[in-house]
Amino acid sequence: MPRIRTIKPEFPQSETIGKLSRDARLLFVQLWTLCDDEGRTRAASRMLASLLYPYDEDAxxxxxxxxxxxxxxGCVVRYVVEGSTYLQVNxxxxxxxxxxxxxxxxxxxSEGSRLLANTREDASTDLGPRTMDQDLGPRTNAAPVGAPRDARPGELDLGHAEAAKPQRPDPETExxxxxxxxxxxSAGGVISQLLKAKGKPExxxxxxxxxATKENPREYIGAIIRGNVEEDRPRGAIL
Known part of the structure; x- marks a missing residue:
């Protein structure tokens, strides 16, 4: 049941709040109206969108x-208990x-129920930015991989032609x-945890x-990470 809540005057001056986009700030305040007296609410994203943004089709x-x-x-924590998603305001x-x-x-x-626990992992485990942000396509203004340093684009030595062939992205990058x-x-941390849970990129x-076929993909993957879901397999998959 929605509740009447208050906003302190110093809220806009908070450094933490200042790091948020304006849309995220509005969502944070609106969440308070749904939270109970201990700062918790159900948090399925489609439900929140329908309750808090009934006139915004893109929400x-x-x-x-x-x-x-x-x-x-660190404003909120999302977690899953028995298949339902909840949110706690810190x-x-x-x-x-x-x-x-x-x-x-x-x-x-609880730590075991957190949906996105440890999304900010250290550089040794958070592979998202290093892999997903790579430009995997051919470069038009640089010499191809394997070409001599003084070679111009389009003047590749035949001896290096094999090395210059487009390389198929490795399974982890894909x-x-x-x-x-x-x-x-922002999927990097979640995918890193999923990779740890499954052991192999494929x-x-x-x-x-x-x-991708689920109504809430993030919730489904979170349940896999915690071992709380019996997984399906995509059609035609041979693992």
Whole structure:
């Protein structure tokens, strides 16, 4: 049930809030009206879009990105319990003063239930930016790979022709590329965790393909990471 909430005057001056896009800031404030007195709410993205942005047709496609922003900056935590997605506002009592709080009926977040736990992984494990942002296509203004340093584009030595052939992206690069298509630009940490859970890029890629057919791909992959879902296989897959 929606609730009347307050906004403190210092809210706009917060450095954390200043790091958010204007759309994410608006979502953060609107989430408060859905949260119970302990700062929790159900958080399926399609449901949130329909409740908070009933007149904005593009909201369902954008809201996951805004939620990612809020989570990256430590404003909220999303988690899944028994297949349902929930959200906890961090530092809830700093944002709201509740005179007679009613005990929450929603489950408490735990480290094992977090949907995007440790999305900011260190450089040794977060492979997303290093792989997905590569330019895998041919370059028109540079000498092809394997050409002599003084060779101009189009003047490749025949001895290096084999090395200059377009290389097929490795399975891990393809995994992150496809993961970004399905989950959005901030998918790197989630895909890194999925890769750890599955062990092989091709197995993780198969899970991403199935996730693309789900109503909430991120929730499905989160359940795989935690081992809480019986996976499907894409048609024709031989693993």
């Amino acid at each position: 369902p496609s954008l809201i996951d990105g805004w939620l990612d922003e809020l989570e990256r900056e 530092n809830w009592l700093k944002h709201q003063k509740i005179d007679r709080p009613t005990k929450s009926r929603l489950p408490v977040v 995994l992150f590329r496809r993961g970004r298509e399905v989950l959005g630009k 197995l993780a890629r198969a899970a991403v393909e199935v996730a």
